[in-house]
Amino acid sequence: xxxxxxxxxxxxxxxxxxxxxxxxxGYCSEEKRKKILHLAQKMGxxxxxAARTLKSHITSKVLFCIPDIYNPFYFRMIRGVSEVLEGxxxxxxxxPTKGEMALxxxxxxxxxxxxxxGMVFVSFNFTPDNIAAVNAAQRPVVLTNNYPxxxxxxxxxxxxxxVEGIAMSCRHFIAQGIRDIGYIGGSSAAQTGQERLAxxxxxxxxASIPMTADWILDGDFSTASGETAMRRLAALPKRPxxxxxxxxxxxxxxxxxxxxxxxxxxxxxxxxxxxxxxxAQLIGLSSVRMREDEIxxxxxxxxxxxxxxxxxxxxxxxxxxxxxxxxxxxxI
Amino acid sequence: xxxxxxxxxxxxxxxxxxxxxxxxxGYCSEEKRKKILHLAQKMGxxxxxAARTLKSHITSKVLFCIPDIYNPFYFRMIRGVSEVLEGxxxxxxxxPTKGEMALxxxxxxxxxxxxxxGMVFVSFNFTPDNIAAVNAAQRPVVLTNNYPxxxxxxxxxxxxxxVEGIAMSCRHFIAQGIRDIGYIGGSSAAQTGQERLAxxxxxxxxASIPMTADWILDGDFSTASGETAMRRLAALPKRPxxxxxxxxxxxxxxxxxxxxxxxxxxxxxxxxxxxxxxxAQLIGLSSVRMREDEIxxxxxxxxxxxxxxxxxxxxxxxxxxxxxxxxxxxxI
DNA sequence: CTGAAAGCGCTAACAT
DNA sequence: ATGTTAGCGCTTTCAG
Numbered sequence: 018x019x020x021x022x023x024x025x026x027x028x029x030x031x032x033x034x035x036x037x038x039x040x041x042x043g044y045c046s047e048e049k050r051k052k053i054l055h056l057a058q059k060m061g062x063x064x065x066x067a068a069r070t071l072k073s074h075i076t077s078k079v080l081f082c083i084p085d086i087y088n089p090f091y092f093r094m095i096r097g098v099s100e101v102l103e104g105x106x107x108x109x110x111x112x113p114t115k116g117e118m119a120l121x122x123x124x125x126x127x128x129x130x131x132x133x134x135g136m137v138f139v140s141f142n143f144t145p146d147n148i149a150a151v152n153a154a155q156r157p158v159v160l161t162n163n164y165p166x167x168x169x170x171x172x173x174x175x176x177x178x179x180v181e182g183i184a185m186s187c188r189h190f191i192a193q194g195i196r197d198i199g200y201i202g203g204s205s206a207a208q209t210g211q212e213r214l215a216x217x218x219x220x221x222x223x224a225s226i227p228m229t230a231d232w233i234l235d236g237d238f239s240t241a242s243g244e245t246a247m248r249r250l251a252a253l254p255k256r257p258x259x260x261x262x263x264x265x266x267x268x269x270x271x272x273x274x275x276x277x278x279x280x281x282x283x284x285x286x287x288x289x290x291x292x293x294x295x296x297a298q299l300i301g302l303s304s305v306r307m308r309e310d311e312i313x314x315x316x317x318x319x320x321x322x323x324x325x326x327x328x329x330x331x332x333x334x335x336x337x338x339x340x341x342x343x344x345x346x347x348x349i
Numbered sequence: 350x351x352x353x354x355x356x357x358x359x360x361x362x363x364x365x366x367x368x369x370x371x372x373x374x375g376y377c378s379e380e381k382r383k384k385i386l387h388l389a390q391k392m393g394x395x396x397x398x399a400a401r402t403l404k405s406h407i408t409s410k411v412l413f414c415i416p417d418i419y420n421p422f423y424f425r426m427i428r429g430v431s432e433v434l435e436g437x438x439x440x441x442x443x444x445p446t447k448g449e450m451a452l453x454x455x456x457x458x459x460x461x462x463x464x465x466x467g468m469v470f471v472s473f474n475f476t477p478d479n480i481a482a483v484n485a486a487q488r489p490v491v492l493t494n495n496y497p498x499x500x501x502x503x504x505x506x507x508x509x510x511x512v513e514g515i516a517m518s519c520r521h522f523i524a525q526g527i528r529d530i531g532y533i534g535g536s537s538a539a540q541t542g543q544e545r546l547a548x549x550x551x552x553x554x555x556a557s558i559p560m561t562a563d564w565i566l567d568g569d570f571s572t573a574s575g576e577t578a579m580r581r582l583a584a585l586p587k588r589p590x591x592x593x594x595x596x597x598x599x600x601x602x603x604x605x606x607x608x609x610x611x612x613x614x615x616x617x618x619x620x621x622x623x624x625x626x627x628x629a630q631l632i633g634l635s636s637v638r639m640r641e642d643e644i645x646x647x648x649x650x651x652x653x654x655x656x657x658x659x660x661x662x663x664x665x666x667x668x669x670x671x672x673x674x675x676x677x678x679x680x681i
Numbered sequence: 682c683t684g685a686a687a688g689c690g691c692t693a694a695c696a697t
Numbered sequence: 698a699t700g701t702t703a704g705c706g707c708t709t710t711c712a713g
Binding site: 018061063064065066067068070071074076077078081086087089092095096099103108109110111112113126127129130131132153155269295296299300 | 393399431441443459
């Protein structure tokens with residue numbers, strides 16, 4: 018409430034003397050400094066963040082855009098982000114976008130208006146509109162997905178190689194001598210869905226295993242869709258020996274159906290999921306660790322580097338996923 | 350980058366005309382409005398959030414202080430918060446405090462400096478220092494815990510009745526005719542630990558069941574501590590028939606040990622946890638739903654009410670928890 | 682309908 | 698060592 022002007026008036030000095038006394042920069046006699054500090058204390062003075070920002074163009078905030086606030090996956094990412102930010106006395110401003118482009122554009126607009134000094138942007142809508150808005154924001158943005166890079170793009174990216182993640186799962190089975198491998202994917206409309214399927218077909222091609230159409234099923238990343246897919250698989254005359262699933266929720270759905278139908282895991286069917294969620298760990302489901310925390314940390318580091326440091330060439334980091342092997346995928 | 354001054358110069362009008370044209374408030378000829386709007390578009394104008402805030406004292410942000418960024422419990426709470434904020438075009442600024450008072454005070458200082466218009470404050474350190482800082486912040490704060498209310502406190506609170514939560518679990522067993530009920534609690538040093546234990550002893554007292562010291566164990570809310578406690582219980586000459594556990598993680602630890610020692614759940618031992626986590630649901634562990642999302646929502650509503658509305662009397666809301674009954678606690 | 686001017690609160694260059 | 702002044706960018710009141 019109280020400003021340096023109030024203090025100045027009461028102390029009988031000029032506002033700039035107060036500013037110097039409080040900031041510690043510039044000259045100020047010991048006597049006045051004491052008086053001023055005491056007065057500031059008494060009047061409950063606190064500097065105005067808004068005024069400072071207006072002057073300095075530093076907000077000490079970073080926008081963190083996520084598509085789905087209900088997904089623990091992203092929250093694990095924000096751990097990494099806020100860890101790094103904390104070291105710089107920055108705070109993350111949480112921007113839930115529901116994956117809706119309109120909201121994403123709104124948040125990018127907020128960035129332009131200076132709600133924060135930069136943005137960590139998790140999105141799946143990499144349309145030209147969106148990319149243009151990112152570039153137009155005039156402030157550093159770090160993407161956390163693989164995306165088709167344009168020549169004029171001015172932002173960094175750090176992402177995990179999902180193609181490789183699914184391929185690793187397949188290869189794990191292939192190394193066990195298994196050739197009959199099924200796949201439950203996400204919607205192939207989305208980029209993530211396509212990438213994961215690509216990992217599957219790539220790994221099979223490497224091993225010269227032909228793809229079996231009946232064994233390739235589409236889900237929507239929900240547990241329910243995993244159940245549906247598994248039921249369809251179970252009904253086939255010949256079932257695969259192993260199953261690669263594009264996320265843990267669907268894998269859990271599949272496991273549920275297996276238990277129901279007395280399909281033993283891993284004896285009759287081996288399964289690997291993806292995300293390495295708490296649930297996977299709890300029930301012994303093998304999975305692919307997507308290193309969300311590291312993605313968050315690296316994204317925040319790239320971002321802070323741009324915010325604090327000068328301009329530098331664009332940088333893109335790709336992380337490799339890791340298998341978390343548990344009972345559900347192992348040889349007996 | 351471009352300010353209304355730039356636009357004014359290029360349009361050959363005064364800054365205030367530009368301001369009127371852009372805001373839509375006040376008079377402006379159609380001709381000039383068009384010219385200005387077009388210019389603004391072309392120059393990539395965006396209003397400065399900092400300048401607006403300095404002038405209006407509205408930041409459109411709310412600080413959300415949480416002790417533990419690694420705990421899904423709090424993330425479920427933020428869902429509710431951000432849902433409500435979204436309706437007012439406010440964004441939550443995430444303030445991780447690690448439960449450290451120093452960081453909490455720092456965030457309260459940020460609040461005073463106007464980093465946000467108010468705060469949802471999850472804390473366990475309700476010392477006089479802390480409370481004083483909340484009152485000194487001069488901006489609305491909503492607490493999400495029960496706390497010893499002082500006469501000068503000017504903040505709202507919304508919290509869940511944990512005492513009742515644990516008591517409900519106990520009564521559920523008592524209603525089944527069970528009298529031998531054990532308890533694994535959190536550290537009784539913390540407020541939460543004490544409250545939960547109070548719920549246990551209260552329920553037993555109501556039913557005139559004497560407390561058995563051997564059956565009352567202390568953990569630290571971690572899975573490992575749940576295992577340790579369960580091992581100790583298992584080693585007793587006489588074990589309880591049912592077990593009330595102060596959170597799901599410890600209950601999961603206990604379940605693990607039960608499986609290991611071939612103690613059948615619920616036949617030999619019935620268990621109810623607390624938090625109603627995803628894991629509890631997954632493995633059929635009965636639990637107490639703490640309604641985090643509603644707490645978040647209500648807290649945000651109280652806060653926005655104070656931010657947008659005028660002053661009003663202090664308000665405190667207490668929510669009742671709910672039992673989520675699953676296989677682990679049921680009669681066979 | 683339009684422009685000048687003051688003010689939000691702090692900072693920093695400059696003058697005294 | 699201290700004070701004056703201008704400026705950050707927008708809003709709003711008051712003249713014209």
